[in-house]
Amino acid sequence: MKPFSVKERLQSFKYAWRGIRVAIWQEHNFRIHLLAALIVIVTGFYFEISNTEWCWIVLAICIVFTAELFNTAIEKLVDLKSPEFDPLAGKIKDIAAGAVLVSALSAAIIGLLIFWPYIEDIS
Numbered sequence: 001m002k003p004f005s006v007k008e009r010l011q012s013f014k015y016a017w018r019g020i021r022v023a024i025w026q027e028h029n030f031r032i033h034l035l036a037a038l039i040v041i042v043t044g045f046y047f048e049i050s051n052t053e054w055c056w057i058v059l060a061i062c063i064v065f066t067a068e069l070f071n072t073a074i075e076k077l078v079d080l081k082s083p084e085f086d087p088l089a090g091k092i093k094d095i096a097a098g099a100v101l102v103s104a105l106s107a108a109i110i111g112l113l114i115f116w117p118y119i120e121d122i123s
């Protein structure tokens with residue numbers, strides 16, 4: 001086993017950040033999720049939501065980003081291994097996209113449950 005190296009550990013953060021940047025610049029959906037997250041964060045500050053509500057919002061945002069990152073990785077892997085049309089490759093991509101949809105829907109429900117009472121209060 002290689003000896004522990006702080007330099008190598010820091011290097012792995014650099015690679016992870018590079019992966020996130022690839023997803024941001026190459027995936028339109030990722031940018032849409034980023035914009036949605038920004039709107040939700042600004043709205044959270046506007047309504048001065050509680051710490052517990054912030055926890056749910058942060059969790060919801062992170063789940064969507066994580067699903068989108070895995071989806072991007074799976075898409076790239078499929079494109080690498082199966083650049084030609086293949087029904088199984090299509091199914092794999094559809095399933096990965098399904099995971100993003102499930103995470104985005106659950107985030108939308110969390111957002112509604114948290115913000116609806118505040119919206120009702122001002123209307």
Ligand SMILES: Nc1ncnc2c1ncn2[C@@H]1O[C@H](COP(=O)(O)OP(=O)(O)OP(=O)(O)O)[C@@H](O)[C@H]1O
Pocket residue numbers: 027028029075082083084085086087088089090091093094097
């Ligand atoms: N090699 C393939 N073989 C068969 N079907 C594929 C293949 N590649 C993509 N598809 C089908 O096309 C759909 C879209 O694939 P694509 O790679 O363009 O991703 P996408 O959903 O457009 O993602 P993004 O817009 O984030 O790049 C897939 O979900 C799948 O149904």
